[in-house]
Amino acid sequence: MSDAPDRPAPAPTAAPAAAPDSANPPCVLLVDDIPANLRVLYESLNGRDYRLLVANGGAQALDIAERSRPDLILLDIMMPDMDGFEVCRRLKENADTADIAVVFLSALDDAADKIHGLELGAVDYVTKPFHPDEVAARVETHCKILRLERELGQRNRQLELVRDRILHSMVEGVVGLDVEGRVSFFNPAAERMLGQAAARLLTHEIANWEPAPLRDTAITVLAERREVSVDELALPQADGSTLPVELRAAPIADADYPAGAVLVLRDLSERRRVEAKLHRTSSELSRSHRELRAAQMQLVQAAKLESVGRLAAGVAHEVKNPLAIVQLGLDFLEQVISFDEISTQVLADMQQALSRADTVVRGLLDFSRERELDLRPYAVNKAIRNSLQLVRHELTQRNIAVRTELDVDIPDRPFDADKLQQVFLNLFMNAMHAMERDGTLSIRSDYAPVTAADLGPHARDAGFLPGEHVIRIAIEDTGPGIAPADLGRLFDPYFTTKRQGEGTGLGLSVTRNIVTLHGGSIDLENRPDGGARALLLFPPQNAPADTAPQQAESVAIGHAHPPSATQW
């Protein structure tokens, strides 16, 4: 424990030899210039358990007091060489003799004299002529007081020692303040934690302490005499860093008497470190979890696509040849035969049917292609703008307004630009078909922490967690919305609500596959104020999409494939 320098060091332990006890009886010095008086005094105390010394004048008394350090002096006032008041004054002046208890003896029975003597530091006053028993009783009382005082002092020192040991071994920093706000002590832990602030606490008024929260807390606890705490406080350290500590301040309880306050500092750096580690571990865990989910999704998706893809390729080949034969056959017949009105209509119907069949087969082929991504860093806003450009004309014709809010701070990330445009094109077309005529198509994009409300079923499946930063695109229309019964089936292949010939039922399925292959998610929902909303989420970088795309072998479904295609 470091005592504040402006406080006196504890008085050196008084010589234990002087402590009055049975082996070491109290020493009493009797001072009177009249031998008869000395004798009476001596008689009244002799035979009791005292060591007795005598002096017949003031000078001698001072001399003996200096040498023998009695516990108590019975001091006559009226003496020719030096009166008792002067002797007392000198005794009190001398640090070595200041502690000696003085009891005045005098015939003077004047209240002013008594007060003068007590003011000089005397403990008592005995008026002559005195009764020996009274003298003995008073001496005994004062010796007892002396003994108790010394015992108390010793006990006090022991307590202080125990307190110091406790304070020394405490992990918490403890700072004691007196009523004036001066530091009365602090323990080594406090000294360490306070760092640079420690010196300032000792040398400055409380009003000038730093850092401010420490100052304010100390002022408040002293002024308002209630507990105050600061959950976290940064204490600047010598090396330029700061130490996070918790500060609790409490007034020292002492009945009605204000007795200062104690500040307790708790080092939070270890806790913060553990918390940070926990947090890291937990976010690593959730990231791995998400990656695992995404990988699993992709495996399932890839397996599904693999089989669907093979089937599609096979079907496409098998169906396209007959389609080609019928097509060319019809075309030929049209050239070589002249038809009547009804036959011309039949031919037209057949041509239309052919073209529909071709559309379906094409959709199937598109669907089988979704596992191939050509990934390059790309801006999602660019894909949105390009896709919008493709439908701009039709939007204008249908009197549909477009409102865009595209956040310019979205980072580029690996995308297959063509596929991404296909995604937006599909979604814009769907919105457009839903609204038919008149309405508003709103497109918002941003890069922000995802909220729990953003997480639809697909987003949760894809492993997105609230709070993580994602690229977010919301596409809203003012159409009739989605029938509740259809919500669960929207992404199923071949599910469509469109009129025959308007869609293959593969659009959303293809869209979701593309988004999933990019590590993202797409959810559709009805907006509370009418219309439907598609919400797309993409992780900014991580996710499977940025793991280096392996150059896969050319897909087996056609030799004619551009060899640059990357298989997923």
Place this chain on the structure above:
Amino acid sequence: MVTHTVSKKKILLVDDEPALTRMLRLNLEQTGRFEVREENRGTNALRAARDFRPDLIFLDVMMPDIGGDEVAEQLKQDPELRKIKYAFLTAIVTKRETGTGAAEISGETFLAKPVKRDELLAVVDELLAE
């Protein structure tokens, strides 16, 4: 039944589907501008080409015995046949990839099935004009 005229351009059709080559032939011949020969075995394609000396060959990409791309490779290796223009007929390349008419992918011309008569004739004219 094929009337041989000197001015007529010769086209060889290689596809394992006889009905398809027939429809192609009928449409082409109907214009009166082409002399057409069908070959339904991929492995016979080269011999037919040497025999017939066509100006243009249509090659099916996926045939059971040999791929159209391999036939094209052999054509290019053959000093006598290397000058002959050719195009692929395929069921895999979609219309979106080809747009209308033919598409060029890695320097090759692709025609997606099912092809309409008008598209077919346009592509033929384009290839023969080069």
